[in-house]
Amino acid sequence: MTSPHVPPRPRVASRLGPLLGAVLALAAPSAASELTAPTTFEVQGTTTEGASFRATLRVTPRAGGAVALEREARAADGAITRAAGLGRQEPYRVEVELPREVGVVGVLGGAAAGGPARLVLEHDGAGRCRSRVLVDGRTVSVARGQRPGVTTDLDVAVISDLNGSYGSTSYGAPVRAAVAALEAARPDLVLITGDMVAGQLPGWNVVAQRARLERTCRAMWRAFHAAVTAPLEAAGIPVAPAPGNHDASVWRAQERALYAEAWPTPPAVELVDASRYPFHYAFVKGGVFFLALDATRAGRLADLAWVEAQLASPRAQACPVRIAFGHLPLHATADERRDQVLDHGVEAVFAAHDLSLYVAGHHHAYYPGACGGVRQVVMACLGGGPRPLLGETTRSPRSLVRLQVRGGALTAVEAFGGAAFDARVAREGLPRRIGALTRDDRAGFPSRWTPESP
Numbered sequence: 001m002t003s004p005h006v007p008p009r010p011r012v013a014s015r016l017g018p019l020l021g022a023v024l025a026l027a028a029p030s031a032a033s034e035l036t037a038p039t040t041f042e043v044q045g046t047t048t049e050g051a052s053f054r055a056t057l058r059v060t061p062r063a064g065g066a067v068a069l070e071r072e073a074r075a076a077d078g079a080i081t082r083a084a085g086l087g088r089q090e091p092y093r094v095e096v097e098l099p100r101e102v103g104v105v106g107v108l109g110g111a112a113a114g115g116p117a118r119l120v121l122e123h124d125g126a127g128r129c130r131s132r133v134l135v136d137g138r139t140v141s142v143a144r145g146q147r148p149g150v151t152t153d154l155d156v157a158v159i160s161d162l163n164g165s166y167g168s169t170s171y172g173a174p175v176r177a178a179v180a181a182l183e184a185a186r187p188d189l190v191l192i193t194g195d196m197v198a199g200q201l202p203g204w205n206v207v208a209q210r211a212r213l214e215r216t217c218r219a220m221w222r223a224f225h226a227a228v229t230a231p232l233e234a235a236g237i238p239v240a241p242a243p244g245n246h247d248a249s250v251w252r253a254q255e256r257a258l259y260a261e262a263w264p265t266p267p268a269v270e271l272v273d274a275s276r277y278p279f280h281y282a283f284v285k286g287g288v289f290f291l292a293l294d295a296t297r298a299g300r301l302a303d304l305a306w307v308e309a310q311l312a313s314p315r316a317q318a319c320p321v322r323i324a325f326g327h328l329p330l331h332a333t334a335d336e337r338r339d340q341v342l343d344h345g346v347e348a349v350f351a352a353h354d355l356s357l358y359v360a361g362h363h364h365a366y367y368p369g370a371c372g373g374v375r376q377v378v379m380a381c382l383g384g385g386p387r388p389l390l391g392e393t394t395r396s397p398r399s400l401v402r403l404q405v406r407g408g409a410l411t412a413v414e415a416f417g418g419a420a421f422d423a424r425v426a427r428e429g430l431p432r433r434i435g436a437l438t439r440d441d442r443a444g445f446p447s448r449w450t451p452e453s454p
Contacts, residue, residue: 154286160361161381169223193361194244194327221262238267289319293326311353329360369437
């Protein structure tokens with residue numbers, strides 16, 4: 001049997017308020033029953049605020065041994081707060097946990113037992129599934145309803161667009177200051193949303209110039225690693241890149257090869273799919289699922305099917321927070337880049353699989369927004385060429401973004417600027433809406449920053 005795949009518990013708290021003191025009734029088949037037909041498991045209850053809800057888990061055996069697990073949570077008004085699915089074609093074990101702080105009455109073959117509950121589904125790879133409900137005394141202790149081994153607190157930093165003029169091997173004071181700020185802050189992970197070097201150089205079609213261009217590209221990557229990667233990794237901070245158009249443009253095969261050469265080894269994380277690292281890859285860090293995109297050109301994302309498969313996978317669905325990062329954004333934040341965005345199919349896939357956040361660069365104009373139910377941040381640059389936001393005249397100040405995951409939820413998304421990158425960028429100073437994006441706090445995505453301990 002493969003390692004356990006644990007889907008996240010239904011997210012009812014996000015819309016229905018705290019579940020503390022809630023009493024649930026867990027309806028399930030008797031212990032060790034065999035599933036040979038579609039079977040539904042339901043959890044029903046009320047919150048301390050008096051709002052009723054139900055969570056449904058439907059397991060469907062399929063021909064060939066695959067089992068589809070669909071789950072959703074509904075409020076009393078019928079609004080779906082979550083829906084997802086997964087399928088496997090080999091033996092596996094699925095566990096669904098309810099939070100420890102929720103009092104549960106479990107029904108097992110007609111007998112009731114109280115305490116935190118766990119629904120266990122074990123698939124034998126031949127279309128049959130054994131189900132059990134485990135209650136306190138017959139399961140491991142799980143703090144605050146989280147899965148065993150999951151780090152509930154994670155700090156992530158994001159930087160973007162650090163390059164200067166074409167062919168440049170120097171990095172200015174803002175880049176050095178941002179790296180120093182990250183060395184001091186010691187986040188658990190740094191994401192880079194592209195344009196680390198100033199490539200996309202002309203002349204690759206001229207054979208006589210290729211050797212010179214290769215030397216230039218290698219020199220740029222050496223300079224980048226010396227200025228950014230080396231000090232961060234020396235501080236014990238893993239660095240996860242996503243390519244930009246100036247790093248690995250789809251129109252520059254030679255530069256794509258040199259990008260791969262510059263990033264030979266994945267970061268120190270739990271790799272889920274690194275078959276095409278460093279272009280696109282998936283990994284888990286601290287219980288958060290991350291997806292790096294190869295998004296270096298506008299329009300259709302060539303590997304969208306891979307993205308959807310990763311987000312629908314049991315490993316992704318086992319993580320309550322899922323973050324994707326890539327170079328091109330879903331929507332424009334700068335006038336000069338209005339048409340340089342990914343097509344709407346990408347956003348639809350993100351929405352269908354309940355992505356927590358998409359972070360992108362390229363536009364050099366910071367905006368934390370949301371559209372189509374997808375929270376998304378477009379980064380400011382650290383290098384050359386800050387741009388004004390749509391409809392504005394003042395250039396977006398250089399900044400980096402920091403994310404906080406607390407208690408299995410993305411609780412804070414904040415930008416920091418200033419000379420030392422320690423001044424938080426106030427959302428109130430940003431437009432409530434630009435283009436298709438609504439500012440995230442106005443779209444139901446609050447940010448509650450937890451100050452660091454001195």
